[in-house]
Amino acid sequence: MGLKPWREIAIPHDDVLKGTFQQAEFAADISRVHQGSATLEYQDASLFFQRTFITEGMRLLLDSVVKRLAGKGGDPVIQLQTAFGGGKTHTLLAVYHLAKGEAAAGKLQGIPPILDAAGISELPRARVAVLDGVELLDLASKPRSHGGVTVKTIWGELAWQLGGAEGYALVKEADESGTAPGKGALADLLASRAPCIILMDELVRYVSQFEEGKTLSGGTYDTQLSFIQALTEALKAVPTAILLASLPFSDREAGSQQGVKALRALEHYFGRVQALWKPVATxxxxxxxxxxxxxxxxxxxxxxxxxxxxxxxxxxxxxxxxxxxxxxxxxxxxxxxxxxxxxxxxxxxxxxxxxxxxxxxxxxxxxxxxxxxxxxxxxxxxxxxxxxxxxxxxxxxxxxxxxxxxxxxxxxxxxxxxxxxxxxxxxxxxxxxxxxxxxxxxxxxxxxxxxxxxxxxxxxxxxxxxxxxxxxxxxxxxxxxxxxxxxxxxxxxxxxxxxxxxxxxxxxxxxxxNLRREMEDRKRRFDMREDVYPFIKDKLRFASGVFGGIHVFTPSADVPDDWQLRLVVLPPEATFSRSAQAPATEAALSILRSRGDQPRQRQNRLIFLAPDADSISRLKDQVSSALAWQSIVADVKDGRLNLDQHQTKQASHSLEQVTEALGRMVRETYKWLLAPLQEAKPGKGIGEIQWDHFQINPAVVNRTEEIEKTLRENELLITEWAPVHLAKMMQAWFWKEGVEAVSALDTWQKSCCYLYLPRLRDADTLRATINAGVTSRDFFGLAYAQADDRFQGFHFGENTTVILDDSLLLIEPKVAADFAAKLDQEAAEREAAAKGLEPDANDQGASDRGANGTRAGSAAAGATGSSISGATESLPGGSDGSPKAAVSTRKRMFFGSVDLDPVRAKLQFSEVAEEVLLLFTQKPGIKVRVSLEIEAEAPFGFDESLQRSVRENCNQLKFKNHSFEE
Incomplete structure (x- = not known):
């Protein structure tokens, strides 16, 4: 901008530059000027006006003074009353130099315009009397000697300064007796020495030392006031005489109680003839x-x-x-x-x-x-x-x-x-x-x-x-x-x-x-592990979501080694950053490899959340602050700490602020998601454990959902799996070295253990994938048992409902296709034998019917019992109307019963409906009948209210029959 600093534009006075000024220089002392002993800047009239800015108030006052001295009007009495340090004494000095006339008025800076405005070409020199109350304090009790004249009172001092011995003679009698002179005597004095000016400074200080009822050599309290009254009246009678008196602005400046009393009295007497003036505006x-x-x-x-x-x-x-x-x-x-x-x-x-x-x-x-x-x-x-x-x-x-x-x-x-x-x-x-x-x-x-x-x-x-x-x-x-x-x-x-x-x-x-210092002192009292870490742990809250458990600052021995997907939140010292990953990865690796002193088996079920290395120190400090404010608020509430109202509100407000900020800071700090993985290729071994890391958005409301989303998007957690991927995994790791069929449950369990296998959300994810894949002949076949070269409960390329248990097998697709063809051939042979014909290789319909019939029978043979007593019926005969004898090997009826725990009956009934009834109702053409029997026995009999409730509910639920018996 090219602006100059103040030091290049405004140059201070030499005494300011050199630091040679003294504080006393700033205290204008009118008595020292009158005696000729003041510093040059106050003593010399020209220098004084060079450094004096004539304010509007001072201009008006000087205008009145020069007019009065020239006999052209003006006020006879002017009272200067401003705040402490408001320039009263400085104003008196301006009048003093102007009236004294030791320097021509026309050469004093700022004065010529005032004379011109008043129509005065030459200002007459005046006699000046200076009555400084501080300098005259001892006059009240100790007379002063001026050559051959001894002065006892302030009016004697006034007469001496204006007229010497001759002037004193006019008030001698009153001075010696300590009584106030009359206004006539004072008017004669002023007239004989006119033009004249009386400058009174610190008058209250002088008058206040006269206590009522006590007589001093300088008179009494009342005679001082009588003198002021007579003087102000006398001034009106002399056109070229003027009085300027400075009075304190407030009772505080007046000092003692006696000073305040004197101020009130002087204001009263000056108020009768004064022209009040307040010299300096801001x-x-x-x-x-x-x-x-x-x-x-x-x-x-x-x-x-x-x-x-x-x-x-x-x-x-x-x-x-x-x-x-x-x-x-x-x-x-x-x-x-x-x-x-x-x-x-x-x-x-x-x-x-x-x-x-x-x-x-x-x-x-x-x-x-x-x-x-x-x-x-x-x-x-x-x-x-x-x-x-x-x-x-x-x-x-x-x-x-x-x-x-x-x-x-x-x-x-x-x-x-x-x-x-x-x-x-x-x-x-x-x-x-x-x-x-x-x-x-x-x-x-x-x-x-x-x-x-x-x-x-x-x-x-x-x-x-x-x-x-x-x-x-x-x-x-x-x-x-x-x-x-x-x-x-x-x-x-x-x-x-x-x-x-x-x-x-x-x-x-x-x-x-302030309370901050108290807070800072208290912060140092809190231990990191005993106080700060538990507080952070309490703030780290997550919805469960896809995780079977969320473990915050949990030792490895307490993190379960099971089939559930688990989120492990690492402690504050296990920090992570892109440039310094070791603290977090080493802590995570320790939990990943072992549960306490035992090796961890299901490593692929753990995901980790680590604190940011750059943010953790701020979080710890913020928590310490929160604990400190919390203790302060508690101590105030319990009366152990005494604070004023403002501080009490401040403490509560600070606690609210730091608590609100903590939630955000915790989310910003615990933002690194770490997922372990290993790279492996068949026949080439397994690589070292690596860590994929991602930042979690701290602004999200549900962090668990955000974590799940991040894992899904980066294929670190599979919630929906295409059958083709399952088939590829089976080909790479399971169907090899002569293994044709592998346990589906074992496949699920191994995916939970090995970090180079996909991480599935849960077993249902694998079951849904198997359900989707078995409808096609491209991926795998299913069976529930294998004896020699035969599969029991075989399914391939058809809809079925999978039960993921230890009997379910995943069959390599080529092996499954071969076995399906074998079943088709066997079915065709049986059908031909029943008709007395050789099987026709081109009778595809017969082959399909035979194969389908065999698979249906196998599936039926694998069904389990139910907690419901019931029966099913198959459709009679074959689709081609063949006699029942031809298909006498098929099972056409099912009946099962199971006892239910009365306390858990609702849950058990739901399980039976899902695991058994659903298998029948999903197949078209199968008739299913379900009945429920309840027997209850009370050794001491049922009370009437119970019987009434049971009968009403049975009727409402349309029971076929119900009764109570003795």
């Missing part, structure tokens, strides 16, 4: 401070460019800054205050002026002189001096700031705000995004300037504690910077600093450690 203070601290602005155009850049920056980010920055007048404020940002003045004049002993103008000058000196020597290159620029790392600057604050701010500055050992410095150094703009330090300085008075002022400086975020950003951000970086910095500080508090988007420092 806006005018900009120029006052600039004139005192800076010699000149060398490049006014460059300064205006900087100010406009700030205004444009605020407009472009309107939602992030206070509303007043969007007003056109804010650009003027920036120009008037340059090179100091208006926000610095606003905080000092609005907030810090509420503190005891912080004088508005003088306090600002003292603090800013040290700030500018340190910024200059440290090479600060900010565009303007903002709250975030304050060099609180400098002991002189920080000591000046905390001088006005209660005790306890040293550790706050040292640990949380600024300096080599401050947490803000550590955060800035750790993150280049912050360090490049000193974001954390600038934020902390801004919060300090805007909130420290709240802790120091009685009742707080503002209705709401702390600094709003938008005002905080106003104190930090400079044109060209990203506002969001400071917002990130605020969040980082809230999480880290011990003395920073926040609530309702407001931020403030306090000398009491």
């Amino acid at each position: 806006e005018e203070a900009f120029e006052i401070v600039r004139r005192r601290l800076f010699s000149n602005v060398s490049d006014r155009l460059a300064a205006e460019e900087v100010c406009r850049a700030y205004a444009d920056y605020y407009a472009a980010n309107s939602g992030d800054f206070p509303p007043e920055t969007q007003e056109s007048g804010y650009l003027d404020r920036l120009k008037h205050a340059y090179p100091i940002h208006p926000e610095v003045f606003d905080r000092l004049y609005e907030d810090w002026s509420s503190l005891d002993n912080f004088q508005r103008t003088r306090g600002v000058l003292k603090l800013m002189a040290k700030v500018i000196h340190r910024l200059w020597t440290s090479g600060n290159n900010d565009l303007m001096i903002q709250p975030g620029s304050l060099p609180l790392f400098d002991s002189d600057t920080s000591n000046e700031a905390i001088y006005y604050l209660p005790a306890g701010w040293d550790p706050v500055l040292e640990r949380d705000i600024d300096g080599e050992r401050a947490a803000t410095t550590e955060l800035d150094n750790a993150k280049p995004l912050f360090g490049s703009i000193h974001a954390c330090r600038r934020i902390a300085r801004t919060v300090f300037l805007g909130s420290a008075p709240d802790a120091g002022a009685v009742g707080g400086a503002k209705h709401h504690r702390g600094l709003e975020l938008e005002r905080l950003l106003l104190g930090c951000a400079q044109p060209g910077q990203v506002v969001g970086h400071y917002k990130d910095g605020v969040r980082a500080l809230v999480d880290r600093l011990q003395y920073l508090n926040s609530a309702s988007n407001r931020y403030w420092f306090d000398t009491r450690p």
Whole structure:
């Protein structure tokens, strides 16, 4: 942007640059000026007006003064009443130099326009009396000697300063007796020395030492008030005499109870003839401070460019800054205050002026002189001096700031705000995004300037504690910077600093450690394995889904070695990353290979979930924080910890926040899905165990479904299997070396054991595949037994319902085709024999009928009993109408019965229906009849209510017969 920093445009005065100024220089002392012993900048009229900005209030006052001295009107009495440090004494000095006339009024900077406006070409020199209440304190009880004249009272001192011995003679009697002179005597005194000016400073301090009912050499309390009353009346009678008196702005500034009483009385008497004036507005203070601290602005155009850049920056980010920055007048404020940002003045004049002993103008000058000196020597290159620029790392600057604050701010500055050992410095150094703009330090300085008075002022400086975020950003951000970086910095500080508090988007420092420090202390009490790991384990919850069990941080001995698919969640130390896989894979391998001290058989049933190596430390820290907040909230509830209302709410809110964040952090940490596998080729051996790894989306609601989806999509879990794949696996690993038929159950069990075989969801997946494949003659045949070269319960290329038990065999398709052809041939021979004919090789229909009949008989022979008493009937005769004798070997009836456990009858009946009845009802043409018999016996007889209920239910269910017998 080509903007120049403030140090290239605004040059401080030499004493500020060199640090040779003294704090006392900023305290204007009208008595020392009157005595000729003040510093040059106050003693020399020309130099004084060079460094004095004539505010609008001061211009109006000086206009009244010059008119009064020239006899052209003006107010006879002017009361200066402003807040502490508001420029009262400085104003009295301006009047003093103007009236004294030691330098021509026309040569005093800012004065000629005032004289021109009043129509005065030459201002007459006036006699000046200075009555400084602090300097005159001892006069109340100890007379003063001026050569041969001894003065006992304040009116005697006034007469001596205006007229020497001659003037004193006019009030001598009243001075010696300690009684107030009348207004006539005072009017004569003023008239004889006119034009004249009386400057009264710290009058309340002087009057308040006179207690009622007590007489001092300087008079009594009442005589002091009588003198003031008579003086104000006398001034009205002398057209070229004027009185300026400064009074405290508040009771606090008045000091003691007697001081407050004196203030009320003086306000009453001055109020009768005064012209009340409040000298310095906050806006005018900009120029006052600039004139005192800076010699000149060398490049006014460059300064205006900087100010406009700030205004444009605020407009472009309107939602992030206070509303007043969007007003056109804010650009003027920036120009008037340059090179100091208006926000610095606003905080000092609005907030810090509420503190005891912080004088508005003088306090600002003292603090800013040290700030500018340190910024200059440290090479600060900010565009303007903002709250975030304050060099609180400098002991002189920080000591000046905390001088006005209660005790306890040293550790706050040292640990949380600024300096080599401050947490803000550590955060800035750790993150280049912050360090490049000193974001954390600038934020902390801004919060300090805007909130420290709240802790120091009685009742707080503002209705709401702390600094709003938008005002905080106003104190930090400079044109060209990203506002969001400071917002990130605020969040980082809230999480880290011990003395920073926040609530309702407001931020403030306090000398009491915040709850975060208490939380941090408690965090260290929790043991990782005893406290943190169980907490994480409790947060790792999954729906069961496809898994028969989910084992979180479970020792290998407690992970079952069975046929169920299981998800094993590894402990926090078993971390995984693409570049560092060993901790997770080694822990998983240990569980995969053994169950306790026994070898694990069913390795292909385990899937693992591992924590992310980069996230686990943050998760542990977050859990420790949650446990700490949890303990704080519990202790508050049980009365073991005493917190104020704000802190109690903060603790509960922090617990809610950290708990909410934990759920997300757990999902983001436990995101690595690990699946073991081995590569193997027949005849070439089996490779080492490898690990496929995938990231699980942390945003999904059901993580189990997401895990299943990931496994399915990457063919690491098979939920639906095509028969062709089963056939290929059988050809590769099972039907070889003369093995024609293999146990289907053994095939399932081996797929659960060996990592080079497909991982099926469950046994039903294999059964469904067999059911689909047996309808074709391309994949395999089925049988339920094999004796010599014959298969019992043989099926090949036909629909059937598979029972996956230890008798089911999967037959190599060529072997099955050969056996099917053999059965067809045998059937054809039997049919031909029954007709007395030789079998016709071309009688395909006969062959099919014979083969089908044999297979049907085999299947029937393999059927099991039922828990239902029942009978079935086959269709009579063959399809061609042959006699029954020709097929007398076929079984045409089935009957089975089984006793049911009365407690488990519902479940057992369901099993019988599925495993037995379904076999009959699926075949067309088979008639099935089912009946159910119930016998119940009660040794002591059935009660009437039971009998009634049973009869009603039997009728409703349409029982054929039912009765109770003796």
